[in-house]
Amino acid sequence: MRLRNKPFSEQVAIVTGGGTGIGRALTKALAHAGMKVVIASRREPVLLKTADEINAAVQGERVFPCPFDIREHEQIEGLVSFTIRRCRSIDVLINNSGLAVPETVEKITEEGWDQVMDTNLRGIMQLVRAILSHMIKNDFGDIVNVSSQAGKHGYADVPSYCASKFGLLGYAEALRDHIRKTGANIRVFNFCPGLVDVESVGAEAAPRPGLIHVENMARTLMYALSLDRDVVLEDISLYAR
């Protein structure tokens, strides 16, 4: 028996960090495919600008800004209730928000650790916990984590960033195992990109040497989501050759 599928035009996505960089490119692709997309991060003016630009391009209201800080538990609950109230479903969760701080193994501060681990790992686990019951109830969902090449290899100039991105991949494996046990129609994907050019973003722009054009992330996302529901492209590594 084939697992239930839903056309993109009936799906609702949340993209954390959807106002800028990779998240913006993923949001644009989802909205162009017909999805409603809630974009969520701390800077409201950035979210509003991105939503306005993409909505103008798709000639409809498909992108909805929702300011939130992933480190704040009640703001996570606020994002989930905003999305259900406004769009009535949560089908795709893209855990894209993330940051690195200047650090070395010896010079990292407690504050730096907290910022990196709370944003890149703890906040994501809280957000998944808040959303998973909706996906299980609807027996439909995709959870997409933006880890990094630094989630597979260690680099001396970003040790806690590496720890958070390695940790995210470990969490994703445990999440997959949990979901498998529930039998729910939910897939978990991880992106592990090398350097992505989030400045030269025009369709014709050439990425800087050693970086990939951000559109490749968007195209890969749409490909991964379009596979049969019983197929998971588990770990997606994209590097400039």
Ligand SMILES: NC(=O)c1ccc[n+]([C@@H]2O[C@H](COP(=O)([O-])OP(=O)(O)OC[C@H]3O[C@@H](n4cnc5c(N)ncnc54)[C@H](OP(=O)(O)O)[C@@H]3O)[C@@H](O)[C@H]2O)c1
């Ligand atoms: N670009 C690369 O080369 C590359 C390579 C591998 C992996 N990645 C990963 O890709 C993801 C996106 O990065 P990017 O390159 O597109 O950089 P970016 O434009 O700086 O995106 C990071 C996003 O995270 C949001 N964010 C940061 N702290 C947050 C918080 N506390 N709560 C909610 N949102 C928060 C930021 O928005 P606000 O400031 O408005 O909160 C921003 O939109 C990150 O997870 C990054 O680690 C990037």
